Amino acid sequence: xxxxxxxxxxxxxxxxxxxxxxxxTTDRVNVDGLLSELDEYxxxxxxxxxxxxxxxxxxxxxxxxxxxxAIKKALQMGADKGVHVNDEAIHGSDALATSxxxxxxxxxxxxxxxxxxxxxxxxxxMGVVPIMLAERLGVPAVTFASELTVSxxxxxxxxxxxxxxxxxxxxxxxxxxxxxxINEPRYPSFKGIMAAKKxxxxxxxxxxxxxxxxxxxxxxxxxxxxAVAARPPRAVGTIVxxxxxxxxxxxxxxxxxxxx
Amino acid sequence: xxxxxxxxxxxxxxxxxxxxxxxxIARRLGEPSAVFVGAGVDAAKETLxxxxxEKVYRADAxxxxxxxxxxxxxxxxxxxxxxxxxxxxxxxxxxxxEIAARLAVKIGSGLITDAVDVQSDGAGGVMTTQxxxxxxxxxxxxxxxxxxxVAVKPNSAAPEAVSGAAADVAVDFTPSALASGARxxxxxxxxxxxxxxxxxxxxxxxxxxGTGGDFSKVEAFADSLGAAVGASRxxxxxxxxxxxxxxxxxxxxxxxQLYVACGISGAIQHRAGMQTSKTIVAINKDExxxxxxxxxxxxxxxLFAVLPQATGEVTARKG
Ligand SMILES: Cc1cc2nc3c(=O)[nH]c(=O)nc-3n(C[C@H](O)[C@H](O)[C@H](O)COP(=O)(O)OP(=O)(O)OC[C@H]3O[C@@H](n4cnc5c(N)ncnc54)[C@H](O)[C@@H]3O)c2cc1C
Numbered sequence: 170x171x172x173x174x175x176x177x178x179x180x181x182x183x184x185x186x187x188x189x190x191x192x193x194t195t196d197r198v199n200v201d202g203l204l205s206e207l208d209e210y211x212x213x214x215x216x217x218x219x220x221x222x223x224x225x226x227x228x229x230x231x232x233x234x235x236x237x238x239a240i241k242k243a244l245q246m247g248a249d250k251g252v253h254v255n256d257e258a259i260h261g262s263d264a265l266a267t268s269x270x271x272x273x274x275x276x277x278x279x280x281x282x283x284x285x286x287x288x289x290x291x292x293x294x295m296g297v298v299p300i301m302l303a304e305r306l307g308v309p310a311v312t313f314a315s316e317l318t319v320s321x322x323x324x325x326x327x328x329x330x331x332x333x334x335x336x337x338x339x340x341x342x343x344x345x346x347x348x349x350x351i352n353e354p355r356y357p358s359f360k361g362i363m364a365a366k367k368x369x370x371x372x373x374x375x376x377x378x379x380x381x382x383x384x385x386x387x388x389x390x391x392x393x394x395x396a397v398a399a400r401p402p403r404a405v406g407t408i409v410x411x412x413x414x415x416x417x418x419x420x421x422x423x424x425x426x427x428x429x
Numbered sequence: 430x431x432x433x434x435x436x437x438x439x440x441x442x443x444x445x446x447x448x449x450x451x452x453x454i455a456r457r458l459g460e461p462s463a464v465f466v467g468a469g470v471d472a473a474k475e476t477l478x479x480x481x482x483e484k485v486y487r488a489d490a491x492x493x494x495x496x497x498x499x500x501x502x503x504x505x506x507x508x509x510x511x512x513x514x515x516x517x518x519x520x521x522x523x524x525x526x527e528i529a530a531r532l533a534v535k536i537g538s539g540l541i542t543d544a545v546d547v548q549s550d551g552a553g554g555v556m557t558t559q560x561x562x563x564x565x566x567x568x569x570x571x572x573x574x575x576x577x578x579v580a581v582k583p584n585s586a587a588p589e590a591v592s593g594a595a596a597d598v599a600v601d602f603t604p605s606a607l608a609s610g611a612r613x614x615x616x617x618x619x620x621x622x623x624x625x626x627x628x629x630x631x632x633x634x635x636x637x638x639g640t641g642g643d644f645s646k647v648e649a650f651a652d653s654l655g656a657a658v659g660a661s662r663x664x665x666x667x668x669x670x671x672x673x674x675x676x677x678x679x680x681x682x683x684x685x686q687l688y689v690a691c692g693i694s695g696a697i698q699h700r701a702g703m704q705t706s707k708t709i710v711a712i713n714k715d716e717x718x719x720x721x722x723x724x725x726x727x728x729x730x731x732l733f734a735v736l737p738q739a740t741g742e743v744t745a746r747k748g
Binding site for chain 1: 440497498499522523524526527529530531533534535537538539540541542543556560561562563564565566567568569570571572573574575607610611612613614615616617618619626628632654662672673678679686687697698701708709710712716721722723724725726727728729730731734735736737738739740741742743746747
């Protein structure tokens with residue numbers, strides 16, 4: 170079974186994430202970045218599937234130069250090879266354009282049996298690129314899988330919805346997005362870190378994918394960020410130490426605010 | 430006036446609160462038309478009419494409901510082509526966002542998800558508000574291409590009752606072969622707790638690792654306030670509370686009038702799910718816990734002492 174895992178390089182959530190003042194895009198350069206933690210679950214799941222049978226795991230990312238770190242981490246975990254699509258023109262792309270670039274890259278890699286992604290990125294957090302990618306590839310999507318079984322001909326997953334827990338099935342090829350409930354991602358071993366250095370990584374531009382630069386990027390996005398503003402810090406609240414009356418004081422506050 | 434399509438979020442005809450919120454928002458942009466998929470339209474009509482739906486497009490073929498996401502996206506794409514609406518509004522749930530995303534690709538439109546406010550931009554389009562980076566930023570955006578598709582979070586508008594005609598329009602629509610690609614083969618309904626639903630509740634009381642696995646005090650306090658119960662990922666990972674109750678980046682994003690965090694430290698991923706709550710209260714043993722940076726009112730203390738006392742007081746005050 171051949172698998173392509175789509176991963177994203179994101180600003181570290183522990184760092185001070187911000188926007189570029191000039192164009193309201195996410196700052197990915199002046200902040201420490203890493204492989205999105207939610208994509209580690211996707212890499213882990215793909216590795217487990219291939220280890221249980223046979224095949225190859227290719228990691229694919231679309232992003233600036235630093236995004237090669239995300240590929241490196243996935244290769245260290247055990248993926249076989251990497252593809253990095255990097256082009257100035259992609260800067261500021263929205264989810265629609267990102268899914269287009271991913272779809273064309275996957276077609277160039279060769280349609281695998283499975284495309285695996287994380288449930289959402291930890292920066293944009295829309296969680297829609299996987300489904301858009303499936304739409305563009307014309308394959309069924311089994312998204313938000315918290316449990317996954319793969320057979321020779323299809324996949325079956327548990328998806329926890331708002332009102333019910335669903336079992337969803339699809340034939341191959343298919344796209345699967347996985348939640349952080351599905352597994353425990355491994356840490357790269359020393360052997361894995363050494364081996365990763367020799368693994369092949371291809372670097373592609375939009376021209377390599379036959380995508381017109383007018384189809385992507387900030388200027389061609391179909392949504393426009395008109396303004397960003399840091400949320401004003403919350404007014405400092407009242408903090409009391411419980412001296413046997415903490416619960417009563419809390420109830421007093423709730424009454425004062427008309428919650429009771 | 431152009432129609433605004435609202436995909437009705439319901440369980441067997443029982444409309445979720447988001448539906449009345451979406452209809453209220455739709456009236457700011459044009460004439461609300463509800464799109465109802467599945468069984469139970471008769472039960473839903475009263476609510477739809479009460480919140481201003483002029484039309485109710487309905488389709489209840491099994492082909493639309495036994496499969497995930499795609500059939501509903503195709504139905505909406507079909508309606509967009511026939512009625513040329515001013516916008517399409519959906520609930521920003523996992524499924525609503527996915528339907529929106531497929532629809533946006535199909536009809537070549539810009540997509541906004543997780544909106545906490547939607548207004549007219551004054552020029553026939555929409556001006557939306559979202560939060561970014563765990564609630565640290567507010568972002569305003571417009572859709573510049575195609576029919577705006579906007580997924581809106583619960584509690585983003587106060588529902589306004591206005592009667593609408595709710596004229597019945599049966600839609601004859603057959604989904605494509607791709608629509609049957611992902612089949613729902615089993616449905617296990619969530620156990621009913623009798624408490625309000627997490628994303629819709631006006632008050633949420635959550636427990637974390639500090640409960641040590643005993644949620645009884647958290648639940649009792651929640652019940653005294655008529656609140657929903659949430660949990661941190663640490664509590665969920667330990668198996669103390671179901672994942673569907675998790676609040677945070679990879680759980681539910683809630684924005685209630687009041688959020689009470691009990692034995693929760695306030696990690697950035699937890700904040701991502703509750704930081705936009707109107708009033709925030711925390712009970713934590715550790716006065717250095719980062720959750721206290723967010724609170725309107727905090728109690729430094731043991732939740733096993735503070736919560737029962739607070740529960741008793743609330744019950745007494747309510748009489
Ligand atoms: C990719 C990713 C996604 C994540 N998504 C989420 C998410 O969606 N939601 C989420 O919540 N977390 C999420 N996390 C985890 C998050 O980083 C934290 O680990 C988690 O929120 C911690 O939960 P906690 O506050 O209950 O536990 P802790 O951080 O251990 O805090 C427990 C708190 O309880 C207090 N306490 C202990 N005993 C008592 C007592 N008797 N009375 C009062 N206070 C007491 C302690 O002082 C402490 O502050 C995610 C992490 C990652 C990497």
